[in-house]
Amino acid sequence: xxxxxxxxxxxxxxxxxxxxxxxxxxxxxxxxxxxxxxxxxxxxxxxxxxxxxxxxxxxxxxxxxxxxxxxxxxxxxxxxxxxxxxxxxxxxxxxxxxxxxxxxxxxxxxxxxxxxxxxxxxxxxxxxxxxxxxxxxxxxxxxxxxxxxxxxxxxxxxxxxxxxxxxxxxxxxxxxxxxxxxxxxxxxxxx
Numbered sequence: 153x154x155x156x157x158x159x160x161x162x163x164x165x166x167x168x169x170x171x172x173x174x175x176x177x178x179x180x181x182x183x184x185x186x187x188x189x190x191x192x193x194x195x196x197x198x199x200x201x202x203x204x205x206x207x208x209x210x211x212x213x214x215x216x217x218x219x220x221x222x223x224x225x226x227x228x229x230x231x232x233x234x235x236x237x238x239x240x241x242x243x244x245x246x247x248x249x250x251x252x253x254x255x256x257x258x259x260x261x262x263x264x265x266x267x268x269x270x271x272x273x274x275x276x277x278x279x280x281x282x283x284x285x286x287x288x289x290x291x292x293x294x295x296x297x298x299x300x301x302x303x304x305x306x307x308x309x310x311x312x313x314x315x316x317x318x319x320x321x322x323x324x325x326x327x328x329x330x331x332x333x334x335x336x337x338x339x340x341x342x343x
Contacts, residue, residue, distance in 0.1 A: 214343065244317050258308035
């Protein structure tokens, strides 16, 4: 975020969120957590916001509708999925960070795509939504006190810490951005 942004001014900087231990999340999420090498999760989240804006800002709606195979999501559906998943993971982080012990349900990502109607929207609109969702996530991460990060809750019938969720959010975005860079954008036919 630019220095002096409203979020930067409103939220005090907290101590760094340290890397989660492998027993703080289900083994499934290792594929996301392992993608984040930095111990500065706030810096990672902020840089991803900028990287995604640059990546999507250079793309047209035609490219947003592209699928590299008939059974794959479109670019727009991937961005919609990233937004949906980030909201869910951030909600889990909020609940667990606040000490709520209520078990949190899982979600079936494939059920969200058809009802999200992402292909009816512009890619620019979805990019703006990602930026807004990410700004809210960054504000949440910056607002949680140090003791919140190691709190453990239950989500999808598995233990997870608040700090693991911050790393899962960042790793999930990186996973999908790499897929866009490697499988989608190089395969889009030139107009």
